[in-house]
Amino acid sequence: MDFTWTEEDAAYRARIRAFLERELPDTWPDIARHGPGSAEQTAFSLDFCPKLAEAGLLIPHWPEEWGGAARPAWEHFILGEELWRAGEPRGAQYMNVNWIGPVLMKYGSPEQKARYLPEMAQGRAIWCQGFSEPNAGSDLASLRTRAVRDGADYVINGQKIWTSYAALAGTCFLLAQTGDAGGGRSGIAIFLVPMDTPGIEVRAIPSLIGHGDIHEVFFTDVRVPASARVGEEGEGWAIISYGLANERVGIPRYEMASHELDRMVAELKARGQFGDSVVRSRAAAAGAACEAARLQVYRVVDGRARNLAPGSDSNLARVAVVTAEHAVTDFGMDFLPDCFSGTDHPSFLSHHERAIVTGIAAGAAEIQLNLVARRHLNLPKGA
Amino acid sequence: MRFEPNDSQATFAGVLGQMLAAPQAGFQAVPDWGRFDYGDRLDRQLAENGFFDAATEDDLGPVAAALMVHNVARAAVCVECAASALVRPFLGREVPRPLAVVVDDAPGAIRYLPQARGLVSITADAVHYADLPEGAVTRVDSLYAYPMGTVDRAALDWQRLDADPARLRALWQVAVAAELAGLLGAGTEAVIEHVSQRHQFGQPLGAFQGIQHRLATAAVEIDGARLQALRAAQSGGIGDAAAALGYAQGIATRIGYDLHQFMGAMGMTLEHPLHRWTYRARLLRADMGGSAASYLAYADARWGAA
Ligand SMILES: Cc1cc2nc3c(=O)[nH]c(=O)nc-3n(C[C@H](O)[C@H](O)[C@H](O)COP(=O)(O)OP(=O)(O)OC[C@H]3O[C@@H](n4cnc5c(N)ncnc54)[C@H](O)[C@@H]3O)c2cc1C
Numbered sequence: 048m049d050f051t052w053t054e055e056d057a058a059y060r061a062r063i064r065a066f067l068e069r070e071l072p073d074t075w076p077d078i079a080r081h082g083p084g085s086a087e088q089t090a091f092s093l094d095f096c097p098k099l100a101e102a103g104l105l106i107p108h109w110p111e112e113w114g115g116a117a118r119p120a121w122e123h124f125i126l127g128e129e130l131w132r133a134g135e136p137r138g139a140q141y142m143n144v145n146w147i148g149p150v151l152m153k154y155g156s157p158e159q160k161a162r163y164l165p166e167m168a169q170g171r172a173i174w175c176q177g178f179s180e181p182n183a184g185s186d187l188a189s190l191r192t193r194a195v196r197d198g199a200d201y202v203i204n205g206q207k208i209w210t211s212y213a214a215l216a217g218t219c220f221l222l223a224q225t226g227d228a229g230g231g232r233s234g235i236a237i238f239l240v241p242m243d244t245p246g247i248e249v250r251a252i253p254s255l256i257g258h259g260d261i262h263e264v265f266f267t268d269v270r271v272p273a274s275a276r277v278g279e280e281g282e283g284w285a286i287i288s289y290g291l292a293n294e295r296v297g298i299p300r301y302e303m304a305s306h307e308l309d310r311m312v313a314e315l316k317a318r319g320q321f322g323d324s325v326v327r328s329r330a331a332a333a334g335a336a337c338e339a340a341r342l343q344v345y346r347v348v349d350g351r352a353r354n355l356a357p358g359s360d361s362n363l364a365r366v367a368v369v370t371a372e373h374a375v376t377d378f379g380m381d382f383l384p385d386c387f388s389g390t391d392h393p394s395f396l397s398h399h400e401r402a403i404v405t406g407i408a409a410g411a412a413e414i415q416l417n418l419v420a421r422r423h424l425n426l427p428k429g430a
Numbered sequence: 431m432r433f434e435p436n437d438s439q440a441t442f443a444g445v446l447g448q449m450l451a452a453p454q455a456g457f458q459a460v461p462d463w464g465r466f467d468y469g470d471r472l473d474r475q476l477a478e479n480g481f482f483d484a485a486t487e488d489d490l491g492p493v494a495a496a497l498m499v500h501n502v503a504r505a506a507v508c509v510e511c512a513a514s515a516l517v518r519p520f521l522g523r524e525v526p527r528p529l530a531v532v533v534d535d536a537p538g539a540i541r542y543l544p545q546a547r548g549l550v551s552i553t554a555d556a557v558h559y560a561d562l563p564e565g566a567v568t569r570v571d572s573l574y575a576y577p578m579g580t581v582d583r584a585a586l587d588w589q590r591l592d593a594d595p596a597r598l599r600a601l602w603q604v605a606v607a608a609e610l611a612g613l614l615g616a617g618t619e620a621v622i623e624h625v626s627q628r629h630q631f632g633q634p635l636g637a638f639q640g641i642q643h644r645l646a647t648a649a650v651e652i653d654g655a656r657l658q659a660l661r662a663a664q665s666g667g668i669g670d671a672a673a674a675l676g677y678a679q680g681i682a683t684r685i686g687y688d689l690h691q692f693m694g695a696m697g698m699t700l701e702h703p704l705h706r707w708t709y710r711a712r713l714l715r716a717d718m719g720g721s722a723a724s725y726l727a728y729a730d731a732r733w734g735a736a
Contacts, residue, residue, distance in 0.1 A: 048439065048493050049432045050661040056431070121431060312733050322736030324726060331725035334732060335677040338670075339654025342661060349433040366650045413643065420642035424649055427626050429637040 050342070059122055063104060063129040070098055071136060079134035080393045082257030082401055083141075089173060089215045089259070092138030096170025099137070105170050106144050113152060113160075114168035120352040128302045134394070139174065139212040141298075143167040147174055147220055150290040154278045159239060163218070175216035175242070177207040177264060178287075184209075185414050187222075188232045188284065192266060194223040194276075201225070201238065201276065203246075203269040211408075213249045213262035216242050222287065225280040235283035238275045245269070256401050292357040296347045297409050300368050300402075301340035304375040307398045308333055311379050314386065326382050333374035340367035359423035362415045369406040376402045438489035439497070442481075446498055449475050450505050457506035457703040465705065466575045468545060469507030473528070476502075482514040482527065492516060492601070496608040496663035500656060503612030504619075506703045508576060508710065510542040512605035516663070517550060520601060522592045525550075525559055531602055533718050535583075539570040541713065543579030549586065552602060557593040560586035575709035600671035603724065604662045607674040610682055610714045611656040617689045617707035618648055625692055635692065644688050651681040669731030676724035682715035 052060070072078075078087045099105040100114075108123035109115025127145070130137055137144070148167045151160055166172040183190035192205025203223055213219070219240045226234030242249070246269035252261045278286050312330055315321040321330075343364040350360060376399055379387060386392040387399055406412035420426045435443060449455065454471040476482060485495035495515040502511040510528035518529050530546035534553055543549070544567055551558040562581065572578040622645065625636035635641055655678040662670035686708045690697045697704045718724060 048435050048660060048664060050664050052431060309733075316733075316736065319736070321733070324722075327729035327733075327736075328722045328725040331673065331676060331728040331732065332680060332721075335658070335673040335680075335725065335728060336654075338673055339651070339658055339677055342657035343650075343654055345431055346433050346657070349431060353434065363650045363653055366647065367654055370650075416643045416646040417639070419646035419649055420639075424622055424642075424645060425626075426622065426636040426642050426645065427634040429633050 050345075056121060056125060060125050060129060063126060066099075066102060066104060067129065067133050067136070070095065071133060075134065075136070076393045079136070080397050082260055082397060083135050083138045084212050084215075084259035084261075085257060086215065086259060088135075088138045089212070092136060092140050093171060093173075095136045096138075096140050098170075100168060100170045105137075105140075106148065106168050109144075109148060109168065110152070113148070113164050120348060124299075124348045128299045131299050132302050132306045134397070137170075139216070140167075140170060140172065142176065143172055143174055146290045147176075150220075150286060151277070153289065154237075154282075154286050156274065156277075158274060159277065163239065172218070173212060173216045175210050175213045175219050175262075175264075177210055177213075177219045177221040177240075179209045180206060181208050185411050188235070190222055190224065190235070192221070192223040194225050194236060194238060194271075196225070196273070197270075200270050200272055203238065203240070203266045203271065205266050207264040207266075208262075209252075209408075210249075210262045210264050211260055213242070213264050214251055214259055218242060219247075219264070222283055232284040233281050236280045237277040237283045237286055238271055239277060240269065240271055240275060244271060256404055257397065292361075296344045296361055296364050296368075299344065300405055301337045301344065301371045303398060304372045304402070305334065305337040305341070307395065308337065308375045308378065310394065311375075311383055311386075314383060314392075320382070329378055329381070333371070333378045336367075336371040336374040340364065340371040343367045359419060362418040363423065365410070365415045366412055366419065369412045372402045372405040435494075435497075436489060438487075439494045442484060442490055442494050443497060443501070445479070446476075446481065446501055450501060455505040455507050457706070459701055463700045465573065465700065465709065466577055467507045467706075468577055469505060469509045472502075472505065472507060473509045476509065476511070477527070482511075483519060485516060485519045491664065492604070492666070493660055493664040495519075496604055496660055499605050500608040500612035500615075500659065503609040503710070504616035504707075506706050508706070510545055512609050513542070513550065513602075516601045516605040516608075517598060520593060520598060521550065521557070521559065523559075526561070530562075532583075533599065533602065536718075539572060539578040539580050541574070541576040541578050543567050543581060544569050544577045549581065549583075550598075551583075551588070552595055552598050555595060557591045557595050557598050558588045559591050560588045562586070573709060574713040575706050576713060596668060597666070600662070600666070600668045603671040603675040603718070603727075604659055606714055606717050607655065607659040607662070607671070607678040610675075610678040610711055611652055611659055613707045613711040613714070614648070614652045614678075614682060614685050614689075615656065617704060617711065618645065618652060618685070620702075620704050620707070621645065621689045621692050624696065641692055645692070648681075648685045648688060651685065655681060667731070669728055672724050672727035672731055675718070676721050676728055679715045679717070679721035679724055682711050686711055686715070 106115045107118040180190045194201040194203045221238045221240050224230050224234040225236045246267045248265040250263045347361045386395045460467050484490040485492045499512045513529040513531045514527045526547040528545040530540050530543045531550045567579040570578045658674035662674040
């Protein structure tokens with residue numbers, strides 16, 4: 048067991064930090080103020096990701112065939128930590144490099160790979176993920192959007208909701224039922240749908256968590272060629288399970304939270320308010336919660352690096368991350384209330400504004416607890 | 431970053447696991463309903479096989495020692511392991527074991543004192559050691575499922591050791607954190623077994639989501655405590671050690687109550703082992719000033735002075 052970084056890892060992290068230091072403009076905190084889905088951050092990402100690509104820092108873990116350098120899982124992870132810590136200058140494009148690209152490499156047709164992977168590798172593609180529906184949230188398999196075969200095409204009808212980045216995305220990674228309505232997991236297939244296809248309507252949902260984050264997407268007689276389907280009919284569930292297992296731990300929120308905590312402490316020190324034992328002890332409690340989450344996430348990455356089959360470790364990690372994120376947010380609110388009630392501290396605000404989604408987006412914390420109970424603790428099922 | 435034990439650590443843990451699975455490490459009620467059962471045989475086995483020297487062996491190291499403290503704490507019997515595994519090897523001289531430790535001259539009874547042959551005192555600026563002469567210790571009947579005792583500390587023959595008090599304190603924090611994580615984990619397992627078997631309202635108690643979520647939350651936190659203790663053992667960081675202990679102590683209260691809650695009245699009996707873990711945990715959660723004090727130490731290490 049070794050919980051320290053190798054020299055190469057530390058040098059890699061330093062290289063990313065230096066790159067960000069150099070390339071992020073002074074106005075970055077304002078650009079990032081409204082989150083990865085905002086028009087500002089999306090536009091920025093289309094300029095910034097090509098620079099990352101040029102420096103070999105966009106898809107280092109992808110195979111060489113698709114423009115990557117086949118670097119180890121840990122490097123990809125360190126990269127994610129550093130970019131999220133900086134406020135995620137990749138905007139929505141983190142999804143492409145983390146899992147959409149890898150899913151296409153494994154399951155996409157040669158035509159799909161040739162069409163989509165190069166632009167992802169260049170940092171010029173914005174995607175959205177069309178999974179959730181009004182009546183299919185945690186119980187995703189009950190989704191009802193239908194894709195009906197019509198000759199060489201499919202015709203798609205239905206509605207998605209909570210779709211991040213939809214208004215600015217070029218392509219949607221869509222789940223739909225090709226079998227009977229209500230066909231459950233076995234009827235799901237995946238389609239890659241250009242967002243400018245006639246019949247798609249996107250409506251932004253005003254929200255608590257930044258600009259341009261969540262949307263409704265309506266599909267009315269949307270016609271796509273059968274070549275837009277990834278894998279076979281009925282294979283969709285297995286494919287997204289692979290894709291999300293590849294992602295496993297999601298956004299390294301403990302790193303963002305821990306970084307915000309350091310900034311909060313710096314602010315309290317500057318104000319001469321970090322001498323009080325209550326404040327110090329609470330800061331440390333939040334810090335330790337971040338460290339617990341960090342180690343639990345690292346264990347998942349370690350498993351991935353060693354090609355172990357995904358297990359319940361990622362469920363534990365996700366719960367720990369929620370606790371850590373909330374501990375930091377609450378600390379800030381308690382001891383720096385003015386930073387959250389005004390607009391003078393954009394980075395505190397943007398972190399605080401989005402921290403509330405931690406236990407909901409990408410799967411509710413309670414679902415993770417159910418999985419910990421079943422898969423990790425082997426607790427019995429109900430009658 | 432590597433979570434997998436090396437070959438020596440894996441072998442070490444495997445052999446330790448066999449010793450801990452033997453009947454002598456398991457639960458037996460103690461005559462006159464004593465609250466603890468000192469594992470003499472396990473203690474001897476560990477000592478004879480050199481397990482208490484793991485921390486200073488290159489391919490094992492403090493992380494293996496911390497893992498041992500954690501795993502030994504999971505036994506229903508108790509054995510003085512924390513001080514022997516993580517403090518004794520770093521005192522700069524040979525001292526006998528079992529060993530007891532007192533920090534910052536904390537008043538009151540000290541765990542393992544009745545078994546101990548020596549007492550280590552860690553204060554802010556020094557580490558001292560004293561042999562415990564025959565008859566010096568007075569046993570205390572304690573609630574806490576440890577053998578406990580008091581000694582007239584002023585009457586002991588203290589010797590100042592050439593050891594860094596900050597490092598020793600950190601090692602002891604790691605030891606207590608690892609022990610606490612082991613106790614809470616073993617208590618949780620006992621409760622899981624119970625709620626998986628006991629039916630009420632036509633189904634196992636453990637199928638109720640209200641119970642599942644609290645146990646799952648506990649499992650997540652205990653896992654976080656265990657990993658932090660192991661990392662602190664390996665890194666030797668003062669801040670890591672304090673964070674690990676503050677975290678473990680911080681989660682112990684609610685988890686301890688939940689474990690008893692789900693065991694119902696059965697958990698009140700001395701015929702069931704749950705108290706062996708929860709009552710030891712109760713004592714450790716208050717050790718060295720408890721969670722808030724441990725967190726203050728972490729704040730000092732991470733952010734420095736105000
Ligand atoms: C900011 C944000 C961005 C998102 N982006 C996307 C996106 O890009 N694409 C996409 O497809 N989706 C997206 N989502 C949707 C997200 O995946 C869902 O919100 C999530 O899966 C939960 O579904 P739901 O909101 O319908 O809640 P529901 O399923 O209605 O559940 C509500 C609450 O009930 C509880 N609950 C539900 N089931 C159980 C159970 N079995 N046991 C115990 N408690 C339970 C949980 O507390 C849960 O939070 C996003 C959500 C947010 C908040």
